[in-house]
Amino acid sequence: MQYMVSVITDKPGLATEQEDAAIDVFNDRLKAEGYWVFAGGLGGPDTATVIDSRGAETLVTDGPFLESKEYLIGFWIIEAPDLDVALALAAEGSKACNRKIEVRPFL
Amino acid sequence: MNSADVHEAITRVHRDEWARVVATLTKRFGDLDVAEEAAAEAFATAVQRWPEDGVPPNPGGWLTTTAHRKAIDRIRREDKRDDKYREAQLLYDDDPPPAQVGPIGDDRLRLIFTCCHPALAIESRVALTLRMLGGLTVPEIARALLATEAAAGQRITRAKAKIKATRIPYRVPSEQDLPARVSGVLTVLFLVFNEGYLATGSDTDPLRPDLTAEAIRLTRLIRTLLPGDGEVAGLLALMLLTEARRTARVSAGGELVPLGEQDRGSWDAELIAEGHRLVRERLAAAAAGVAPGRYQILAAINAVHSSARDVRDTDWSQVVALYDQLVHVDPSPIVALNRAIAVAELDGPEVALAAVDHLAEALAGYHLFHATRADLLRRLGRSRQSRAAYDKAIELAANAAEIAYLTRRRDQLG
Secondary structure, eight states: OEEEEEEEEOSOSOOOHHHHHHHHHHHHHHHHTTOEEEEEEOOOGGGOEEEEOSSSSOEEEESOSSOOSSEEEEEEEEEOSSHHHHHHHHHHHHHHHTSEEEEEEOO | OOHHHHHHHHHHHHHHHHHHHHHHHHHHHSOHHHHHHHHHHHHHHHHHHHHHHOOOSSHHHHHHHHHHHHHHHHHHHHHHHOGGGGTSOOOBOOSSOOSOOSGGGOHHHHHHHHHTOTTSOHHHHHHHHHHHTTOOOHHHHHHHHTOOHHHHHHHHHHHHHHHHHHTOOBSOOOTTTHHHHHHHHHHHHHHHHHHHHSOOBTTSOSOOHHHHHHHHHHHHHHHHHSTTOHHHHHHHHHHHHHHTTHHHHBOTTSOBOOGGGSOGGGSOHHHHHHHHHHHHHHHHHHHTTOOOOHHHHHHHHHHHHHHOSSGGGOOHHHHHHHHHHHHHHOOOHHHHHHHHHHHHHHHOHHHHHHHHHTTHHHHTTOHHHHHHHHHHHHHTTOHHHHHHHHHHHHHHOOBHHHHHHHHHHHHTOO
16 A cells, blocks of 8 residues: 655755755665655745646646645655554654655555 | 343343444454444344344354344445445454464454544544444434534544545554553543543533443453553543542532532442452552553542542542652643642642642633632632632533532632
8 A cells, every 4th residue: 555655844945964864764764674665855835836727728827726834845655554554654754854744545 | 031121132232242243344344334334234133133033042143143244245235336345445454363362362452443543533533432342323422522413423434434545454553552552542431431420511411421331331341351451450440430429429409519528428339349459459560660650540549539438538648649640640730730639638728729820821721720729719718819710610611510519619708
């Protein structure tokens, strides 16, 4: 079963050197133990563009679809047998990147 | 067997076997929904058939077999409709059958941990536990939660959907996670008990013995399943000693009777004896070096009260010493408030009031903070301030019997 492990932040700016190092260690562990599927960091909300093609014309809007103090800044996709394993890994990931984490299953 | 006997037999079997049937089926089919529905159908079949056919010699076995058949029927129907049905399964423990036979291998224990999983909202844990383990109906759960039936039903449905979609496992947590997870289960049971012990709502009965009884029953079950867990024993003892005072706690006029004014002769001696046995068991463990948790300490405090034949015989220094221990485990302002109440008996209301006033900021919205202040101010002869504190306590209180008591106390002020 795959889980999306989203990194939520409320502080602008990239990860610190220390956070980066901790994330590397965590990533290595995910790979070594077979949980790793994919991971990546994202640009902040000011780099977002919203596209809406539901109507006749395509609408292009600058900015995130939802303005909020906290936003998505990166994610892991992990393969885990159940939620307990996913949550335990997310707890370590949160420590490594020093940010809040949201866990959701892929359906 | 007449129909009243059959009815009574069904009620008893429902109480004793519901959780086991649901747990066994969840294990077999890996799906709470299927298990719950099949168990409900099996009991409905029993209600239909037993008055005519008689109660089978092994009612639990009969129900499990019947529920099993119902579940297979349903899965066949669903399979036809949706091939993907079985893909989104609750994860059950598919390790080889455990070597240890006994409580830890009991499916009901798995069910408890699934229903009380920390990824579920606390209200959902309560609702799910009452449904899956307690066998309460949705209307009964709605009454327990003071929610509408639609809202209670939705809570259960959503919780089951989350368990399924996120694969909340159906197993006893690893040894490393066990203490935290057991503590989560006990929180759920204590919440159920407390709602029965001091029901919220001005038009609700002040006591809900159905809820305290259910909480005790489920805690007893967990005690059988985890006999070595000190906090489980502690919570059970705490509930039993509290329940023992139930009838003495509300007067004929519907007013709350505080501990010091209760008719101790009407306390339930049997429950007290059982509670004291558990407390002694935990004291022996503590003497052997096992640090007691909060429920064990709370139970010990209650045991000091239930050991005193008259309120004047209460060993207050022992109560304060236990609160000192509790503050270490749980440094919350509510514990500090309760400690101050005991301090008033030992060192006088003035010392206690100073301690209580320290908590003003943290507990400004808590009715018992104001009620405690009101009582201490009254004892110090500061009527005007006492009255203001009673007013505030009455405004914040939610229990009908408590409001009646506080109002009378306020009106008695000179």
